Amino acid sequence: MLIKHIRMYLCGFPQQRSVGRAKVAHAVVVIFMEFFAWGLLTTPMLTVLHQTFPQHTFLMNGLIQGVKGLLSFMSAPLIGALSDVWGRKSFLLLTVFFTCAPIPLMRISPWWFFALMSVSGLFSVTFSVIFAYVADITEEHERSTAYGLVSATFAASLVTSPAIGAFLSxxxxxxxxxxxxxxxxxxxxxxxxxxxxxxxxxxxxxxxWGFPISWEQADPFASLRKVGKDSTVLLICVTVFLSYLPEAGQYSSFFLYLGQVINFSSEAIAGFIAMVGILSIIAQVKTFSFHIR
Known part of the structure; x- marks a missing residue:
């Protein structure tokens, strides 16, 4: 009975309230607004983090980001598999809601803000659902360009939002x-x-009405085991992992380091983020323009 009601909601309720045909523009707007909202909080979050954990700022920042990342890794296959059969929109709504849920708690209760921010990793996989959404509505030859547009939009959301947030703060x-x-x-x-x-x-x-997926589809380690069966895929995955490993660690602590150790002002940190965002947009556009040629 519970599964029946869940499925009725996921497959019916949200879809009845939208009109028109799915477009890449819808995915672009969703990504831009989500990360623009979080980008605004760059300066306030660094301040609140230091005030809440003055003696262990870097340690707690690492733990929060680490727990969030681990939970995202564990839940991503399950959410992806369910979206394959219950629809993308329902899980876009779910991931956007839980990703953004901690935001108002920053001023209400910093402890609850950071706690919910960590736990929200269970649903903070909007990008995965967005890429599946784009794949549904594009032809194979259009897909790389569409993915590049989504990635460039993510970077664009970080160009102005931290500066705006710092100025308003x-x-x-x-x-x-x-x-x-x-x-x-x-x-x-x-x-x-x-x-x-x-x-x-x-x-x-x-x-x-039964449960639509198997444990193997929801198992985050199943994909890792499959990777080893194809040498080309394995090499690509190792390359991506080694590329993103230092980048993820840098992203989670670098802005805090700029403010707490090098004593960058809020405006300087926002300017640095904007510069990185602009370069990222240029790189995305150039990369996918070259791919098209």
């Missing part, structure tokens, strides 16, 4: 920044609920 205080980020996050949730159409064709939906 200095001029009007952190409370206004958190309020603005909350409004944008709520707008993103409403956009998914009311505007974003479903991308998964009806013929690919679940056709029975």
């Amino acid at each position: 200095v001029r009007y205080g952190d409370s206004l920044v958190v309020l603005l980020a909350t409004i944008i996050a709520v707008s993103d949730i409403l956009f998914v609920l009311l505007v974003v159409p479903e991308s998964l064709p009806d013929k690919m939906r679940l056709s029975s």
Whole structure:
């Protein structure tokens, strides 16, 4: 009975409130708004993190990001597999909601903010669902360009939002920044609920009331075991892992390091993020333009 009600909600309720055909633009807007909201909080979050854990700022930052990343790794295959049969829109709504849920708690209770931020890793896999959404609505020859557009949009959201957040924080205080980020996050949730159409064709939906996937599909380690069976895929995965490993560690602590150790001002940190974002956009556009040629 519980599974029946869950399926009725996931497969019916959200989809009835949107019109039109699914487009890459829908995915772009969802990603931009989600990361723009979090980008606004760059300066306030660094301040709150240091005030909440003054003696162990770097340690707690690493633990929070580590727990969030681990939970995302564990849950991503399950959410991906369920979205394959219950539709993308429902899980876009789920991931965006839980990713943005900690935002208003920054001013209400910093401890709960960081706790919920860690636990939200269970659903903080919007990118995975977005890429599946894009794959549903594009032809194979269009897919690389569409993925590049989504990635460039993510970078674009980080070009201006930290600078805007830093400016508003200095001029009007952190409370206004958190309020603005909350409004944008709520707008993103409403956009998914009311505007974003479903991308998964009806013929690919679940056709029975039973649980639609096996444990193997939800097992995060199953994919790792499959990787080793193809030498080419294995080499690609190792390359990506070694590339993102230092980048992820740097991203989680570098901005904190700039502020707490090198004594960068909020404006300088925001400018640095904007510069990185602009270079990332250029790299994405050039890479996928070259791919098209």
